[in-house]
Amino acid sequence: MVTLDTDQKNVVIEGLIIAREWEALVTILRKMPVVEVVEVLRDLEQANLIEVLNLFSPEEQGYIVSDFDLEMQVDLFEHLGPRNFSRIFVHMASELRADLYQELDRDEQLNLLPYLDKKTRENVIRLSSYDPETAGGIMSTDFATIMGDMTAAQAIEKVRSDAPSKKMIYYVYVVDDDMKLHGFTTLKDLIMAEPGTSIWDIVYKDFAWAEVDEDRESVAVKIEKYDLVAIPVINKYGQLAGIVRHDDALEVIQAEQTEDMEKFMGIVPDEDGLDYPETSVFSHFRKRITWVASLAIIGVISGMIIHRYEEAMSVLIILALYMPMVADSGGNVGSQSATVVIRALALGQITLKNWLMILFKEARIALLLSVVLGLIAFGKILFLSWETDVPDQYSLFFIAFGISLALSLQVISATLIGASLPLIVKRLGGDPAVAASPAITTMVDITGLLIYFGIAVVLFF
Amino acid sequence: MVTLDTDQKNVVIEGLIIAREWEALVTILRKMPVVEVVEVLRDLEQANLIEVLNLFSPEEQGYIVSDFDLEMQVDLFEHLGPRNFSRIFVHMASELRADLYQELDRDEQLNLLPYLDKKTRENVIRLSSYDPETAGGIMSTDFATIMGDMTAAQAIEKVRSDAPSKKMIYYVYVVDDDMKLHGFTTLKDLIMAEPGTSIWDIVYKDFAWAEVDEDRESVAVKIEKYDLVAIPVINKYGQLAGIVRHDDALEVIQAEQTEDMEKFMGIVPDEDGLDYPETSVFSHFRKRITWVASLAIIGVISGMIIHRYEEAMSVLIILALYMPMVADSGGNVGSQSATVVIRALALGQITLKNWLMILFKEARIALLLSVVLGLIAFGKILFLSWETDVPDQYSLFFIAFGISLALSLQVISATLIGASLPLIVKRLGGDPAVAASPAITTMVDITGLLIYFGIAVVLFF
Numbered sequence: 019m020v021t022l023d024t025d026q027k028n029v030v031i032e033g034l035i036i037a038r039e040w041e042a043l044v045t046i047l048r049k050m051p052v053v054e055v056v057e058v059l060r061d062l063e064q065a066n067l068i069e070v071l072n073l074f075s076p077e078e079q080g081y082i083v084s085d086f087d088l089e090m091q092v093d094l095f096e097h098l099g100p101r102n103f104s105r106i107f108v109h110m111a112s113e114l115r116a117d118l119y120q121e122l123d124r125d126e127q128l129n130l131l132p133y134l135d136k137k138t139r140e141n142v143i144r145l146s147s148y149d150p151e152t153a154g155g156i157m158s159t160d161f162a163t164i165m166g167d168m169t170a171a172q173a174i175e176k177v178r179s180d181a182p183s184k185k186m187i188y189y190v191y192v193v194d195d196d197m198k199l200h201g202f203t204t205l206k207d208l209i210m211a212e213p214g215t216s217i218w219d220i221v222y223k224d225f226a227w228a229e230v231d232e233d234r235e236s237v238a239v240k241i242e243k244y245d246l247v248a249i250p251v252i253n254k255y256g257q258l259a260g261i262v263r264h265d266d267a268l269e270v271i272q273a274e275q276t277e278d279m280e281k282f283m284g285i286v287p288d289e290d291g292l293d294y295p296e297t298s299v300f301s302h303f304r305k306r307i308t309w310v311a312s313l314a315i316i317g318v319i320s321g322m323i324i325h326r327y328e329e330a331m332s333v334l335i336i337l338a339l340y341m342p343m344v345a346d347s348g349g350n351v352g353s354q355s356a357t358v359v360i361r362a363l364a365l366g367q368i369t370l371k372n373w374l375m376i377l378f379k380e381a382r383i384a385l386l387l388s389v390v391l392g393l394i395a396f397g398k399i400l401f402l403s404w405e406t407d408v409p410d411q412y413s414l415f416f417i418a419f420g421i422s423l424a425l426s427l428q429v430i431s432a433t434l435i436g437a438s439l440p441l442i443v444k445r446l447g448g449d450p451a452v453a454a455s456p457a458i459t460t461m462v463d464i465t466g467l468l469i470y471f472g473i474a475v476v477l478f479f
Numbered sequence: 480m481v482t483l484d485t486d487q488k489n490v491v492i493e494g495l496i497i498a499r500e501w502e503a504l505v506t507i508l509r510k511m512p513v514v515e516v517v518e519v520l521r522d523l524e525q526a527n528l529i530e531v532l533n534l535f536s537p538e539e540q541g542y543i544v545s546d547f548d549l550e551m552q553v554d555l556f557e558h559l560g561p562r563n564f565s566r567i568f569v570h571m572a573s574e575l576r577a578d579l580y581q582e583l584d585r586d587e588q589l590n591l592l593p594y595l596d597k598k599t600r601e602n603v604i605r606l607s608s609y610d611p612e613t614a615g616g617i618m619s620t621d622f623a624t625i626m627g628d629m630t631a632a633q634a635i636e637k638v639r640s641d642a643p644s645k646k647m648i649y650y651v652y653v654v655d656d657d658m659k660l661h662g663f664t665t666l667k668d669l670i671m672a673e674p675g676t677s678i679w680d681i682v683y684k685d686f687a688w689a690e691v692d693e694d695r696e697s698v699a700v701k702i703e704k705y706d707l708v709a710i711p712v713i714n715k716y717g718q719l720a721g722i723v724r725h726d727d728a729l730e731v732i733q734a735e736q737t738e739d740m741e742k743f744m745g746i747v748p749d750e751d752g753l754d755y756p757e758t759s760v761f762s763h764f765r766k767r768i769t770w771v772a773s774l775a776i777i778g779v780i781s782g783m784i785i786h787r788y789e790e791a792m793s794v795l796i797i798l799a800l801y802m803p804m805v806a807d808s809g810g811n812v813g814s815q816s817a818t819v820v821i822r823a824l825a826l827g828q829i830t831l832k833n834w835l836m837i838l839f840k841e842a843r844i845a846l847l848l849s850v851v852l853g854l855i856a857f858g859k860i861l862f863l864s865w866e867t868d869v870p871d872q873y874s875l876f877f878i879a880f881g882i883s884l885a886l887s888l889q890v891i892s893a894t895l896i897g898a899s900l901p902l903i904v905k906r907l908g909g910d911p912a913v914a915a916s917p918a919i920t921t922m923v924d925i926t927g928l929l930i931y932f933g934i935a936v937v938l939f940f
Contacts, residue, residue: 027685049685051705178670187667188649188708205666206648209639224488224510242733244512245726247649247708264725265706268732275736276822279743283818283916284811294823295833299840302819303847310811310848314855317804321863324800328867331799338792338799339785343778345803346924349810350745350771350917357744358763361737362755372756379760386764387771394775402782406789455744455916456811463807 031058038066044073056085064097071106080109091118095126104133113158113266116145145260153237153251154230156270157260161248162187164217166200171213177205188247191258192221199250199258201225227252230259234270239366241267278364281449282357284309284456313460320460323467330474336406337474340399340421341467347391348428348466349459352436355380356458360440360450373441377434384433392426412478424473431469432462492519499527505534517546525558532567541570550757552579556587565594574619574727577606606721614698615691617731618712618721623648625678627661632674638666647724649708653682658718660711662686688713691720695731702728739825742910743818745770745917774921781924788932791940797867798935801860801882802928808852809889809927810920813897816841817919821901821911834902838895845894853887873939885934892930893923 027046034043035058047055047070059067059082071079083091083106095103095118107115107130119127119142131139141159148154162185164173177187190208192201201221211220226244228237228251241249241264248261277287286305297305324341331338359376362368368376399418408414436458440450488507495504496519508516508531520528520543532540544552544567556564556579568576568591580588580603592600602620609615623646625634638648651669653662662682672681687705689698689712702710702725709722738748747766758766785802792799820837823829829837860879869875897919901911 049683051683051685051687053705174670187670205670209635209648209666209670222510222512224512226512242726242729244514247725264708264729265703268703268725268729271729271732272826276826279740279818279822282740283815285815285818294819294828295836299843299847302840302844306812306815306844307848307851310808310815311851311855313811314804314808314852314859317807318859318863320803321800321859324803325863325867328796328800332793332796335789335793335796335799338796338802339782339789341799342781342785342803342806342924343775345807346778346920347771347775349807349920350774351767353916354744354746354767354771357740357746358755361740365733365737367755375756379763382760383763383767386761387768390768390772391775394772398775398779398782402779402786406786455814459807459810463803 035062035066040066040070040073044070048074048078052082052085055082060086060090064093067094068097076105077109079106080111084111084114088118088121092121095122095130100126100129101133104130108134108138111158112141112145112160113156113260116142120146120150148230151234152230153228153232153234153262154259156234156237156266157230157251157262158186158266159260160185161189161191161250161258161261163191163193163197163258164203165194166192166217166221168217169213170208170211170215170217170220173203173217174208177208186248186261186263189250189261191250191261192217193258197257199227199252199256202250225250228262229254234262235274237262238267238270238274242271278360278449278451280305281451282360282455284313309456313456316460317463320463320467323464323471327471327474330471330479333409334412334417334474334478336403336408336417337421337471339403339406340395341470343395343398344421344425344428344470345463345466347395347425348432348462349455351384351387351391351429352432352458352462353455355383355433355436356440356453356455359437360453363440363444363450370441370445376437376441380433380437381430384430387433388426388429391429392422395425396422417478420473420477421470424470427469427473428462428466431465432458435462435465496523496527501527501531501534505531509535509539513543513546516543521547521551525554528555529558537566538570540567541572545572545575549579549582553582556583556591561587561590562594565591569595569599572619573602573606573621574617574721577603581607581611609691612695613691614689614693614695614712614723615720617695617698617727618691618723619647619727620721621646622650622652622709622711622719622722624652624654624658624719625664626655627653627678627682629678630674631669631672631676631678631681634664634678635669638669647709647722650711650722652711652719652722653678654719660688660713660717660719663711686711689723690715695723696735698723699728699731699735703732739821739910739912741766742912743821743916745774770917774917777921778924781921781928784925784928784932788935791932791935795870795873795878795935795939797864797869797878798882798932800864800867801856802931804856804859805882805886805889805931806924806927808856808886809893809923810916812845812848812852812890813893813919813923814916816844816894816897817901817914817916820898821914824901824905824911831902831906837898837902841894841898842891845891848894849887849890852890853883856886857883878939881934881938882931885931888930888934889923889927892926893919896923896926 031043031046047058059070062070074082083094122130145159162177164176168176173190177190188205189202190205191199192203193199201223202225203217203221207220226240226246226249228240228249230251230253237249241262246264248263250258251260251262253259280287286308396418399421400414403414408417439453439458443453444450492504492507508519520531523531535543544555583591606620623638625637629637634651638651649666650663651666652660653664654660662684663686664678664682668681687701687707687710689701689710691712691714698710702723707725709724711719712721712723714720741748747769857879860882861875864875869878900914900919904914905911
């Protein structure tokens with residue numbers, strides 16, 4: 019087990035930092051997981067950070083700096099200058115190196131390039147050229163390859179001899195002279211096989227792969243579906259261009275989830291998910307205003323319906339009082355059913371083909387909801403309005419019945435609209451998550467008002 | 480590359496099924512990823528399924544059946560009977576076997592147990608005893624162990640000799656005679672090391688681990704933070720009890736995200752995330768009614784406020800017409816700011832300590848939103864109500880100004896309430912996601928009405 023617990027370890031580390039005992043500190047850091055090393059280094063002053071980093075080997079520095087966030091990497095680049103930084107840069111993980119390169123401005127890029135060896139330079143430029151939303155944009159080129167005509171023992175030797183520390187070697191890709199991908203085998207299969215076994219006997223030829231320009235979410239879904247440690251990415255010539263690892267898939271899924279939740283609340287999402295503290299007030303504003311302003315404008319339709327029944331309300335003011343209640347209930351149940359359907363679509367539990375089953379199920383759920391909410395509404399009206407003046411020709415009971423009936427119908431229609439909208443958006447090729455809660459609220463406001471005043475006119479006038 | 484594309488493959492497979500060419504079918508299936516094999520088998524009739532399964536070895540059957548969903552596993556158990564099924568059962572992945580065991584009823588469990596060898600029986604009973612929400616509930620016991628005093632070559636030999644196909648051997652755990660966990664090493668390090676290297680020289684002693692009764696979400700977060708293929712789970716004696724793999728972590732994170740989104744829409748979540756088609760209409764209803772019914776009841780407060788201003792509205796009916804508009808705008812912007820804050824909290828971008836920064840930022844965003852939405856409201860009122868009868872002592876311009884002012888103030892207050900509520904819930908030790916969209920809508924309805932009628936009374940009466 020761990021010799022020191024976390025608190026003790028932190029006390030020791032803080033002590034060493036105060037005493038500026040950098041060599042002892044590095045001895046301790048070397049034994050720690052890299053993400054924890056970064057947590058310690060993050061809090062150091064720039065000058066101390068550089069002093070500590072210099073005590074690590076260039077490979078270790080590359081490994082550690084890969085785990086810095088982009089801002090820290092850029093800071094370090096600016097402090098060290100292109101020449102010194104290039105020594106770390108060449109040892110960074112390929113996909114993170116490319117991300118950093120894209121973050122630098124044009125001048126900084128041009129200053130850095132001359133210090134890189136040809137292979138690194140070409141690799142960085144190539145990886146930076148892909149759209150960050152695609153497999154190419156998140157893939158790494160740190161993978162291991164073997165040839166199909168090797169034996170298991172030769173393959174292990176090949177992997178051993180050309181696998182520097184950053185490479186993922188749990189899956190080993192079988193390619194030909196032309197880098198065309200023919201399959202993969204796992205390090206486990208290589209170890210378990212008799213040394214003389216031919217690779218062709220243990221290769222998986224039928225396997226999941228992604229294309230360079232494939233959407234990153236679809237890549238993440240494949241990694242999840244096939245429980246992969248990594249998925250190979252091929253270019254249009256069938257050549258192995260890179261791999262996307264399971265931890266990258268997890269990040270993509272997190273970012274997409276943020277995006278879905280934002281879309282659902284009518285917030286315009288960023289490609290990398292929103293970083294709250296890093297985003298400016300104006301950008302936050304811009305991301306939110308688009309939808310709410312559009313909805314406010316679409317709200318003109320509700321306004322026109324309400325105006326049409328101005329007369330009715332001036333005769334029966336109680337109608338005006340319960341208008342918001344009916345609208346709100348519709349918004350709530352509509353958003354609920356939309357959430358459930360969007361999530362079930364995203365997780366692949368249902369597909370468009372199931373639309374009839376979904377609507378039938380939602381209709382039955384809606385019926386139950388409408389009964390309970392209708393009864394609550396009936397009780398509320400009697401409780402709140404027993405003192406209200408109602409014109410002589412009406413009875414409060416009858417009015418309460420009419421309003422509750424309208425609410426029940428509104429609950430049913432809103433539930434069905436909430437469930438249908440994501441399906442319709444998906445059918446039209448869009449992302450179901452844009453069938454957002456504010457959009458549904460606005461839409462069921464309109465249907466709700468029509469139902470409400472429709473029933474009022476039929477029953478009371 | 481793959482010899483047949485997906486469509487061609489499907490045509491061949493369908494043809495073989497129709498021709499009942501089971502042996503040829505199995506030859507093809509053997510080369511396919513197991514998740515695709517399951518997709519094919521899922522559509523077979525029970526009798527054919529059993530015939531096809533029998534052509535696989537017991538190990539292969541265990542591997543395939545592990546990937547079935549629970550319902551299919553139970554069906555198969557019931558068709559094969561405990562004796563025949565036990566041959567597959569012993570070869571299933573340990574954690575999935577335990578899940579299935581828990582799904583069986585008491586009699587079925589008792590019928591199955593006698594056919595299991597002692598080791599499997601004890602393993603199943605032990606793994607079934609953990610709470611499914613904890614590390615113990617999702618861990619697998621299919622891991623590889625070595626002793627610290629071995630050499631790299633001996634360790635590889637040990638892993639080779641006792642690793643059946645289902646074991647995860649990319650991480651190898653270093654234990655003593657008492658199964659106490661001392662660290663881990665990776666298969667990669669073992670391969671890269673000189674054969675004579677002592678394990679003590681390449682072991683990671685400072686590593687991330689989970690406790691058996693630790694919450695599964697916290698386990699998933701560790702796997703993500705440390706980019707692990709698997710995390711060891713230890714019991715209170717420091718013994719290695721199991722491992723949780725990266726693919727399980729991904730499932731947990733997906734389930735927790737569904738839970739968050741459901742909570743946010745006021746839907747009572749399940750422990751495993753909702754499976755839409757599998758959940759009955761009544762369960763769906765129960766999960767949704769709790770919140771909407773509570774909110775309908777809390778809505779009595781809005782009703783009372785509205786009633787207090789009944790007089791005002793009967794004099795100035797236009798006030799009644801714009802009441803829903805003001806309420807809706809508040810609900811929209813409040814839900815937006817709550818979403819952004821909840822998500823930023825969940826991703827660790829902000830913590831409670833940042834509350835002042837958050838509120839200050841939201842206040843500035845709210846100011847921008849209020850100006851734009853206020854202007855839209857002003858324009859809407861002039862456009863919609865130019866024909867409306869307004870009592871002589873009022874001008875439409877002045878009324879439109881008053882209503883827009885109320886809407887702007889409502890936007891500011893709703894944004895701040897939306898941002899504060901998740902922070903307050905978190906401060907009180909709850910899950911910020913319960914500061915749900917319907918809850919916020921209901922709450923800002925109340926403040927909105929107070930602001931609306933407050934301003935109306937001051938300006939117009």
